[in-house]
Amino acid sequence: MGKKKVLVSYGVDIDAVAGWLGSYGGEDSTSDISRGLWAGTVGTQRLLKLFDKYNIKATWFIPGHTLDTFPEDCAAVRDAGHEIGLHGYSHENPADMTFAQQRDVLDKTYKQITAFCGGKPPRGSVAPWWETSKEGTELLLSYGIEYDHSMSHEDHQCYWLRTGDEWTKIDYSKTAVEWMKPLIRGTMTGLVEIPGSWYIDDLPPMMFIKGAANSHGWVNPRDVEQIWMDHFDYFYREYDEFVFPMTIHPDVSGRPHVVLMHERIIEHINKHEGVEWVTMEQMADDFKKNNTVPEGAMMPAPRGEILKLQKEGKAYSLVDYEGPMPK
Structure with a gap:
């Protein structure tokens, strides 16, 4: 067994009300919206307390709707020194949107987060529902986004994203050859x-x-934590270097029984040598430092360049990104 290098990270998606609007089918339910309100406040604060207890800096992927609806709770995330990344506006499914819709959501939320973080543009993105599109990837590149956390080509290493794969669906009305x-x-x-x-x-x-x-919804968290720990333990046994990103939501992990699950997982991971808790931008930077970009790859634009181009009138900008224009 060689020297271990293990980068561990929490990615926190504050879906809150946005999740019910865009993905979970609760847009007409006052009960489900109420659960979203709980997640944006109580659930978020409990996770902040958890990370503070263990001195962990996480990456929070915050929908624009969540930023607008829970500004004080999101400010607490920012002010605690955590990274903030993109996660749509109302947790929209990119695969269901037109190019123009994807562009407008990205433009609005990119500017929201940049302003919210004192002029620092977001570096990373998570596609709502982990559904991506070829146009969406190209849009991220044009906005200078440097990493994504939505795909599963690997399970223990970062990699360079490939976009535009094509496959043929089965159509039983046609010949099999087709x-x-x-x-x-x-x-x-x-x-x-x-x-x-x-x-x-x-x-x-x-x-x-x-x-x-x-x-x-009623699964024993000890069953879930065993699956997570088994993943970690297998990777630790088989690989000298690996990454271990965990995806959580205040909607779930803010519940008492799940907070306690995370305490046990963190303490289990911390028993191992070579472990470092990092944000996802740190994880991405480590990969870039040690891996060469493939020849001919489509590259992200320079960080923040899109804002300069928009100011000069050289790039598209959503006019009313801060709200509807007055009639």
């Missing part, structure tokens, strides 16, 4: 992908969603 074709790989980019895993995500097993047939 669908028996391999996946065609797309174009490499200079966007760092920090792998996401549905198996290391608190929401699928521990959040009750009325509109989802396979929704759980």
Whole structure:
């Protein structure tokens, strides 16, 4: 066994009300919206307390709707020194949006976060529902976004994101020859992908969603933590270097039984040599420092350049990004 280098990170998605508007089917339910209000306040504050207890800096991916609806709670995240990244406005599914809709959501939320963080543009993004699009990736690159945390080509290492893969769906109204074709790989980019895993995500097993047939919500957190710990222990046994990003939501992990689960997971991880708790931008920077960008890759624009181009009238800008124009 060689010297260990293990980068561990929490990615916190404050879905709150936005999650119910964009993904969970609760947009017409006062009960579900109420749960979103709880997540944006009580759940968020409990996670801040958890991270403070263990001296952990996390990356919080905050929808624009959450920033607008819970400014004081989001300010507490910022002021505690955590990183803030993109996560849509109302947790919209990029795969369901037009190019113009994706562009406008990105433009608004990019400017929101930049202003909220005192002029520091966001460096990373998580696609709501972990659904991405070719246009969305190209938009992220044009805005200078340097890493994404939505895909699963790897499970223990960061990698350079490829975009534009093509595959043929089965159509039983046609001959089999027409669908028996391999996946065609797309174009490499200079966007760092920090792998996401549905198996290391608190929401699928521990959040009750009325509109989802396979929704759980009452899973024993000790069963979930065992899965997470088994992932960590396997990686630690098999690899001298690996990353371990965990995806959580105040909507779930702010609940008492799940906060206690995280305390046990953190204490388990901290028993191992070579572990360093980092933000996801630090994780991405470490990968870039040690890996060469593929030749011919589509590269992110310089950080913050889009704002300069917009000011000069050389790039598209959503006119009413701070609210509807007066009639």
